[in-house]
Amino acid sequence: MVLCMKLYDVYIDEEKCIGCGNCIVCCPEIDLEEIESGYLTKMELKNGIIAIKKKFCTGCGNCLKFCPRNAITIR
Amino acid sequence: MIVTDVVCPFCGCLCDDLVIEVDNNEIKTVRNACRLGASKFLKHKKNRKKKPIIKENGEKKEVDFDYAIDKAVKLLKNSTRCLLYGFSSTSNEAIEYGVKIAELLRGYIDNTSTVCHGPSVVSYQTVGYPSCTLGDVKNRADLIIYWGCNPLNAHPRHLSRYTLYPRGLFTERGFLDRKLIVIDVRETDTAKIATKFLRIEPNKDYELVSAMRSILNGLDIQQDTIAGIKRDEIYEIVDMMKSCRYGVLFFGMGLTQTYGRDRTIDNAISLVIDLNRYTKFSIMMMRGHYNVTGSNQVFAWLSGFPYAVDFTRGYPRYNPGETSAVDVLSNKEVDSALIIAADPVSNFPKEAIRHLLSIPYINVDPFYNLSSKYAKIYIPTKIVGVEVEGTAYRMDNIPIRLRKVIENEDLPSDEEVLKEIYERLIEDEIVIKERYSI
Numbered sequence: 001m002v003l004c005m006k007l008y009d010v011y012i013d014e015e016k017c018i019g020c021g022n023c024i025v026c027c028p029e030i031d032l033e034e035i036e037s038g039y040l041t042k043m044e045l046k047n048g049i050i051a052i053k054k055k056f057c058t059g060c061g062n063c064l065k066f067c068p069r070n071a072i073t074i075r
Numbered sequence: 076m077i078v079t080d081v082v083c084p085f086c087g088c089l090c091d092d093l094v095i096e097v098d099n100n101e102i103k104t105v106r107n108a109c110r111l112g113a114s115k116f117l118k119h120k121k122n123r124k125k126k127p128i129i130k131e132n133g134e135k136k137e138v139d140f141d142y143a144i145d146k147a148v149k150l151l152k153n154s155t156r157c158l159l160y161g162f163s164s165t166s167n168e169a170i171e172y173g174v175k176i177a178e179l180l181r182g183y184i185d186n187t188s189t190v191c192h193g194p195s196v197v198s199y200q201t202v203g204y205p206s207c208t209l210g211d212v213k214n215r216a217d218l219i220i221y222w223g224c225n226p227l228n229a230h231p232r233h234l235s236r237y238t239l240y241p242r243g244l245f246t247e248r249g250f251l252d253r254k255l256i257v258i259d260v261r262e263t264d265t266a267k268i269a270t271k272f273l274r275i276e277p278n279k280d281y282e283l284v285s286a287m288r289s290i291l292n293g294l295d296i297q298q299d300t301i302a303g304i305k306r307d308e309i310y311e312i313v314d315m316m317k318s319c320r321y322g323v324l325f326f327g328m329g330l331t332q333t334y335g336r337d338r339t340i341d342n343a344i345s346l347v348i349d350l351n352r353y354t355k356f357s358i359m360m361m362r363g364h365y366n367v368t369g370s371n372q373v374f375a376w377l378s379g380f381p382y383a384v385d386f387t388r389g390y391p392r393y394n395p396g397e398t399s400a401v402d403v404l405s406n407k408e409v410d411s412a413l414i415i416a417a418d419p420v421s422n423f424p425k426e427a428i429r430h431l432l433s434i435p436y437i438n439v440d441p442f443y444n445l446s447s448k449y450a451k452i453y454i455p456t457k458i459v460g461v462e463v464e465g466t467a468y469r470m471d472n473i474p475i476r477l478r479k480v481i482e483n484e485d486l487p488s489d490e491e492v493l494k495e496i497y498e499r500l501i502e503d504e505i506v507i508k509e510r511y512s513i
Contacts (some may be wrong), residue, residue, distance in 0.1 A: 018228070021231075022235050022268075024235065045107050046445075048111070066240070066250070066395070
C-alpha cells in the first residue's frame with residue numbers, strides 16, 4: 001500500500017517576518033543535522049526573512065503556534 | 076565567494092552560523108541571520124563617510140586621517156579632564172587602547188553599560204553571579220524565564236538558537252521538553268508564545284521577587300495579590316521553578332531599570348541562589364550591544380573595575396553615581412571627550428547632553444550618527460565583524476572571534492585609530508608628566 005500525504009503551501013508575509021527562525025527549529029520536517037550544519041534544504045533564513053525552498057509542509061501548524069508576528073499562512 | 080561561519084556583530088547573541096555570499100566585494104545575500112543582523116551586513120554602506128570631518132570656525136570640512144588624529148591628540152593633550160565613553164560596539168583590542176589612553180591622560184572611562192546593565196554589574200559584585208553558558212541552556216534547561224525583556228524583538232534568534240526551541244543533549248524534543256515563563260508589564264511578542272505570562276505592575280518587581288523568596292523559605296503570603304499577580308499564580312510559578320530539572324532566568328532592562336535597580340537584581344540573584352537548594356538554576360543578563368560584555372571584561376582586566384573607572388588620581392577608582400559618564404557630564408567635571416562606537420547624544424539625559432555639546436569632543440565611529448554631527452572631530456572607521464576582524468564577548472561571557480567579510484581599504488579600524496592616538500600621546504609623555512607634576 002502506498003501512503004500519500006497531502007503537502008501544503010506555506011506563505012510568509014515578508015513585511016511581518018523578523019527572521020527569528022522559530023518556525024524552522026520547531027518544524028518536525030526539518031532535521032536536527034540540517035539545522036546544526038546551517039545548510040537547510042526546505043526552508044531557510046535569507047536576508048533576514050524566512051524563505052521556502054521547496055514544498056514539504058504536512059500542515060502540523062507548529063510554526064503558526066510559535067510565530068510571534070503571525071507572519072505564516074498555510075493553505 | 077561564500078564566507079561561512081560568519082559571526083553577527085549586532086546583539087549579544089553573537090550568532091556564529093551565518094553564511095554570506097560576496098560578489099566583487101559586495102554583500103549579495105546573508106543566510107541564517109535575523110532581520111536585524113542581516114540589515115547590518117546588507118546596509119553597511121548607509122550613513123558612512125570616507126574622510127574625517129573637523130569643525131573649525133563653525134564650518135565643517137573634510138580632512139585626511141593624519142591631520143584629524145593630530146588634532147584629536149592636541150585636543151586631548153590640552154584638556155584638563157577627559158572622558159572616554161562608548162566601546163560596546165567595537166573589538167576588545169580597541170577597548171584595550173581606550174583604557175590605556177584614559178590611564179595616560181588621567182581621565183574618566185566608561186562604557187554603555189552605565190545606562191544599561193550597570194545596576195546588574197553592581198549587583199553581581201555584591202551577591203555573586205550564579206550563571207552558565209548558552210550551551211548549558213541549550214543542552215540542559217527545561218524551564219526558561221524571561222523577566223523584563225522581549226528577546227523576540229531585541230535578540231530575535233535567542234529562542235531558536237539557545238533557549239526554547241533547540242534540541243539539546245538532555246532536551247531532545249526541543250520545545251516539547253521546555254516551559255517558558257514571561258514576566259513583563261505588557262504582553263510582548265515573547266509573552267504571546269509563553270506557557271505562562273505574568274503581567275506585573277510597573278516598578279513592583281522587587282515585591283514579586285521577595286514574595287517568591289518568602290514562599291521558597293517556607294513563609295505564607297497573606298495578601299490576595301502582589302504586584303498585580305494573584306497569590307495562587309505566584310505559588311504555581313514557584314512550584315514550576317522548584318520542580319524543573321534546570322531553570323534559567325534571563326532578565327533585561329525591565330528588571331534592571333525599575334525602582335530599586337541594583338537592589339532588585341540583588342534580590343533576583345538571591346532568588347536564584349535560594350532555588351539552588353531545590354534544583355539547578357542560573358541567571359543571565361540579556362546584553363544588548365554585541366560587545367558590551369567585552370567592554371566590562373576588558374575594563375576589569377586592565378583596571379579592576381567593569382565600568383565607570385576614574386583615573387584622575389593616577390590609580391583606578393570606581394564609584395558609579397559619581398564617576399560614571401552621565402554623572403561627570405552632568406556635574407561638568409570634564410572639558411573634553413572621546414566617544415568611541417556609541418551615540419550618547421541620542422540617549423543620554425538632557426543635563427549630560429547639554430554639557431557634552433558645550434565641550435569639544437572627538438567621535439570615532441563607523442557610522443555617522445547624531446553624536447558625530449555635533450563632534451568637533453569625527454573619524455570614520457571600519458565596521459568590526461564586517462570589514463575588519465576582532466574579538467567580542469557573547470552575553471554569557473564567551474569570547475568569539477569576529478570574521479572579516481569584505482575589504483575596505485579607505486578607512487582605518489577603531490583599533491588602529493586608538494593605537495595611533497595612544498602612540499602620539501606617548502611621544503608627548505613628557506608634556507603630560509609636566510602637566511601632572513609626576
